[in-house]
Amino acid sequence: MLVMKxxxxxxxxxxxxxxxxxxxxxxxxxxxxxxxxxPSGSGKTTFLNIAGLLETYTNGDFLLDGExxxxxxxxxxxxxxxEKIGFIFQGFNLIPDLNLYDNVDVPLRYRGFNAKERKRRxxxxxxxxxxxSRLKHLPSQLSGGQQQRVAIARALxxxxxxxxxxxxxxxxxxxxxxxxxxxxxxxxxxGTTIIMVTHDATLAKRARRQVxxxxxxxxxxxxxxxxxxx
Amino acid sequence: MLETGLIFRALMRNKMGAILIAxxxxxxxxxxxNAIFMIQDRQQQMKRPSGxxxxxxxxxxxxxxxxxxxxxxxxxxxxxxxxxxPGIVDAIQINAIPLSGGGWSMSLQHEPGEDKDAIGSAxxxxxxxxxxxxxxxxxxxxxFSQEDIQWRGQGQSTxxxxxxxxxxxxxxxxxxxxxxxxxxxxxxxxxxxxxxIGIVExxxxxxxxxxxxxxxxxxxxxxxxSSSYYFIRTEPGKRDKMMPxxxxxxxxxNKGRIIRRITTVEDTRKRSYxxxxxxxxxxTTVVATLTLITSFGIVGLAIFSINRRxxxxxxxxxxxxxxxxxxxxxxxxxxLISTVxxxxxxxxxxxxxxxxxSTFNLTPISFELILFGIVALLIVGxxxxxxxxxxxxxxxPATATRTI
Ligand SMILES: Nc1ncnc2c1ncn2[C@@H]1O[C@H](COP(=O)(O)OP(=O)(O)OP(=O)(O)O)[C@@H](O)[C@H]1O
Ligand SMILES: [Mg+2]
Numbered sequence: 001m002l003v004m005k006x007x008x009x010x011x012x013x014x015x016x017x018x019x020x021x022x023x024x025x026x027x028x029x030x031x032x033x034x035x036x037x038x039p040s041g042s043g044k045t046t047f048l049n050i051a052g053l054l055e056t057y058t059n060g061d062f063l064l065d066g067e068x069x070x071x072x073x074x075x076x077x078x079x080x081x082x083e084k085i086g087f088i089f090q091g092f093n094l095i096p097d098l099n100l101y102d103n104v105d106v107p108l109r110y111r112g113f114n115a116k117e118r119k120r121r122x123x124x125x126x127x128x129x130x131x132x133s134r135l136k137h138l139p140s141q142l143s144g145g146q147q148q149r150v151a152i153a154r155a156l157x158x159x160x161x162x163x164x165x166x167x168x169x170x171x172x173x174x175x176x177x178x179x180x181x182x183x184x185x186x187x188x189x190x191g192t193t194i195i196m197v198t199h200d201a202t203l204a205k206r207a208r209r210q211v212x213x214x215x216x217x218x219x220x221x222x223x224x225x226x227x228x229x230x
Numbered sequence: 231m232l233e234t235g236l237i238f239r240a241l242m243r244n245k246m247g248a249i250l251i252a253x254x255x256x257x258x259x260x261x262x263x264n265a266i267f268m269i270q271d272r273q274q275q276m277k278r279p280s281g282x283x284x285x286x287x288x289x290x291x292x293x294x295x296x297x298x299x300x301x302x303x304x305x306x307x308x309x310x311x312x313x314x315x316p317g318i319v320d321a322i323q324i325n326a327i328p329l330s331g332g333g334w335s336m337s338l339q340h341e342p343g344e345d346k347d348a349i350g351s352a353x354x355x356x357x358x359x360x361x362x363x364x365x366x367x368x369x370x371x372x373x374f375s376q377e378d379i380q381w382r383g384q385g386q387s388t389x390x391x392x393x394x395x396x397x398x399x400x401x402x403x404x405x406x407x408x409x410x411x412x413x414x415x416x417x418x419x420x421x422x423x424x425x426x427i428g429i430v431e432x433x434x435x436x437x438x439x440x441x442x443x444x445x446x447x448x449x450x451x452x453x454x455x456s457s458s459y460y461f462i463r464t465e466p467g468k469r470d471k472m473m474p475x476x477x478x479x480x481x482x483x484n485k486g487r488i489i490r491r492i493t494t495v496e497d498t499r500k501r502s503y504x505x506x507x508x509x510x511x512x513x514t515t516v517v518a519t520l521t522l523i524t525s526f527g528i529v530g531l532a533i534f535s536i537n538r539r540x541x542x543x544x545x546x547x548x549x550x551x552x553x554x555x556x557x558x559x560x561x562x563x564x565x566l567i568s569t570v571x572x573x574x575x576x577x578x579x580x581x582x583x584x585x586x587x588s589t590f591n592l593t594p595i596s597f598e599l600i601l602f603g604i605v606a607l608l609i610v611g612x613x614x615x616x617x618x619x620x621x622x623x624x625x626x627p628a629t630a631t632r633t634i
Pocket of ligand 2: 044
């Protein structure tokens, strides 16, 4: 479970203060599939980064799996990211110099699994996204949709509780986007909690639960209301 | 868990920079090791004792220009004056100064006659005060007695029948046991017999670059010569005070000669090894500069590759890498590059040394020095990469989502 209560995030640069999140309160339950929409600059990525422990917040309360995130140091956050969170990025963020096998291996190395365990997880997860036959390929030899699948396999290899995705289909054509979305739904059905930021209203609607971020604040949309607005 | 395999495979996809740095490390190592070797070789040469009490001795040139000069009487007067002066331990007339660059050499041979094997040695003409004045250590046999001392006229070619030689010379004459040299007769100028009556521990020749620099002999001669050295030993700590006094005393005691070039043995040693010191300084500068340039190369390559991989590093952090794991990535990467570098460097160092050995007649390099070079460059590499690696470790995890 992920619980944020009155979380604020203020970016302080030389002369401007940006209030990216204002009293942001949200609870995400185990097994949820949450889509996050909102205008550009509203704070979606900021929320996702804080939720995924990539960024710290200015004040407020944030519990992840019952643990007070505010009390963790950098090393503690790193470990928690590795153990509980999987990331999917708009730009896939695969390591261009490593083949698929080695890419999926990266977070497993940080976890410290032994070679046998790593191999099992790599094969299993690349198989899950349908790419087990291309272990030796480099990311550049794959299509965007395939690359994002590899990124999903990498995110899942550590068995995370939460899968966080920032515009996972932003760089894909609609056909590939559909494929990735189906894959995410399948993963969610197998028990992984998913938070997905997207600009695509149709994809957002396919999520079990939708929230909208505006001006650093979150508002819940139930399906009926959302339709009315749309 | 070390990700050496992954680092290596990633490195193999960006070989060019790594190869160049590895070659730079190799070149640095090859030159460094050989330069240090040459420096050490010179330092060892400079450390060899001359056998003389260097701190408390000095010498001067006594040049006579008066026509009706009584060499024998004047020399005795001078030496008596010197030896009686308070603060002076002893004084002699001598034909050459160790390490000064100029002197005499003669050869001794086991048997008389031409075409017999002879061993060269520096030759110093002294009286029975020679050992005491120079501060030599007589380790076997005995000193000359007053009766042994002969006068040597200008251009005379006969030799006295006794000599005292250095241990190194004795060891060369008797490789099995240098002590057996005592009492033995050798031949100088091919046919003139000369008996070894004493052995001193050390006394260097005037030429520091000669491979026989440790071979010297004392012969009991006083010279009837218009120009010779007076070699003087003072009580400890009084040398600098006594030098002007002695100069004045001698100059005033006899108007028919001049006293020139009053010099300490210490200065003579310094001058003798000036070339050595200069060369060592140049070599040290070369090694330091090369090491510095290589460090800059390592820093430059690391910063370049870190800047290129900012997003990747952010992604790694997002996937759970700690700061230390990021730092370690670049340290391991550097270690891999450096290892290739020092491996090639070791081969290069040995190759360069083999060439130096055959061209300049140096001794082969020691394994320890190669090992030192390997360790030193691996450490230099790790130190150089520390700052870039630290920079990489501080890249924010949010870079993963915030950059395209
Ligand atoms: N590192 C930063 N320093 C200063 N301001 C920042 C920083 N990161 C984000 N912001 C600001 O915080 C606000 C929220 O940004 P955020 O990236 O969360 O928006 P977003 O909803 O993800 O937008 P988009 O849909 O364009 O991705 C913006 O005004 C942005 O300019
Ligand atoms: Mg965003």
